[in-house]
Amino acid sequence: MKRLIFYFIGLNLIAVAVVLNIRYDFGVAAFSSVMYSISEIYKISLGTASIICYLLFVLIQCILSKKMTLAYFLEIPLSFAFGFLTDLYDWVVPEIGGNIVLRMVLFILTMFVTAMGVYLCVKTDVVLTPTDGIVKTIAEVFSFPFSAVKNIFDISLILISVFLCLINRTELYGIGVGTVLTALFIGRIIKLYERYLPMKMIEKPKANDDEGTKAAEEGNSDQAARAVEEGNNDQVV
Numbered sequence: 001m002k003r004l005i006f007y008f009i010g011l012n013l014i015a016v017a018v019v020l021n022i023r024y025d026f027g028v029a030a031f032s033s034v035m036y037s038i039s040e041i042y043k044i045s046l047g048t049a050s051i052i053c054y055l056l057f058v059l060i061q062c063i064l065s066k067k068m069t070l071a072y073f074l075e076i077p078l079s080f081a082f083g084f085l086t087d088l089y090d091w092v093v094p095e096i097g098g099n100i101v102l103r104m105v106l107f108i109l110t111m112f113v114t115a116m117g118v119y120l121c122v123k124t125d126v127v128l129t130p131t132d133g134i135v136k137t138i139a140e141v142f143s144f145p146f147s148a149v150k151n152i153f154d155i156s157l158i159l160i161s162v163f164l165c166l167i168n169r170t171e172l173y174g175i176g177v178g179t180v181l182t183a184l185f186i187g188r189i190i191k192l193y194e195r196y197l198p199m200k201m202i203e204k205p206k207a208n209d210d211e212g213t214k215a216a217e218e219g220n221s222d223q224a225a226r227a228v229e230e231g232n233n234d235q236v237v
Contacts, residue, residue, distance in 0.1 A: 003124040006199075010120030011078075014129075015085035016093065017114040019046070023096040024107045027176025029114060030154035030183050031131045033161040036174040041164060047087030054079035057130035061137040074127045082129065107178055114182065115189035122190075123199055154183055 018036075021028045028036050032050075039049040058075045062068050096103065121129065128136060131153075139149045158179060165172050 003126060006120050007124040007126040010117045010124065011082060012085060013113050013117030013120070015082060015117075016089045017110050017117060018086055019089040019093045020096075020110045020113070021107065021178060021182075022046075022090075022174070023093060024103045024110070024178065025176075026104065026107050026178030026181075028174040028179060028182075029186070030157050030179060033174050033179060034157050034164070037161040037164045040173040041168050041170055045087050046090050047083035047085075050086050051079050051083035054082065054130040057134040061130075061134050064137055064141045071128065072133070075130045075133050078127050079130055107181075111182060111185055112189055115186050115193060118186070119190050119193045119197075120199075123203055125203070 018028065018032045021032070022036065035049040035053045036046065038044070038052065039046045042049075055076065058072055058079065061072050061075075065072075096106070122132075135146065135150050135153050138144065138153070139146045142149075158175065161175060162172060165175075
């Protein structure tokens with residue numbers, strides 16, 4: 001239950017950070033660049049665009065792996081949940097004015113919010129977001145390192161966003177210095193959390209740990225049984 005609560009908190013942090021990045025007008029994170037471009041170009045809500053992109057990512061995972069697993073299936077309701085959260089925060093969070101310095105400071109703070117959201121979702125290991133799920137699938141199918149696929153995938157999303165804007169003859173929605181900053185620093189911030197905020201309490205229990213616990217319990221039971229037997233033998237003597 002604790003893992004689910006922290007996972008839900010993580011999803012909320014990511015969703016609100018997506019909206020805040022849009023409000024600061026410095027450029028959105030790479031993983032949300034395509035959904036934001038689609039939202040602006042085709043005049044649909046950000047949440048709807050998120051659902052479309054996420055469901056497409058799930059479909060690609062099934063095609064590449066040639067199977068439909070429970071993990072892929074669970075990404076479908078997650079897509080709708082994240083879309084709902086994004087629309088909710090897009091409705092709640094007001095426009096943010098102020099000078100450029102203030103907005104830049106807030107943008108930097110929001111990167112820590114984004115990183116915390118991703119960190120909590122990964123640590124709890126409940127359901128991968130489709131953006132991480134598709135990277136994991138590509139890495140497994142083609143035997144590439146996850147980190148390398150992640151970098152290439154993020155760059156690909158940015159290029160797709162630019163392409164969509166160019167063919168529709170619009171401005172480059174969501175592409176800016178903030179896009180570069182998030183690409184460079186989100187991963188580093190997550191590493192800081194891993195080092196100074198381990199949060200072992202929300203990690204998914206490992207099978208080896210469970211087996212070790214059982215073995216220890218069985219070992220203690222054996223010792224207790226031997227002690228009883230020895231006590232009985234002493235009494236007989």
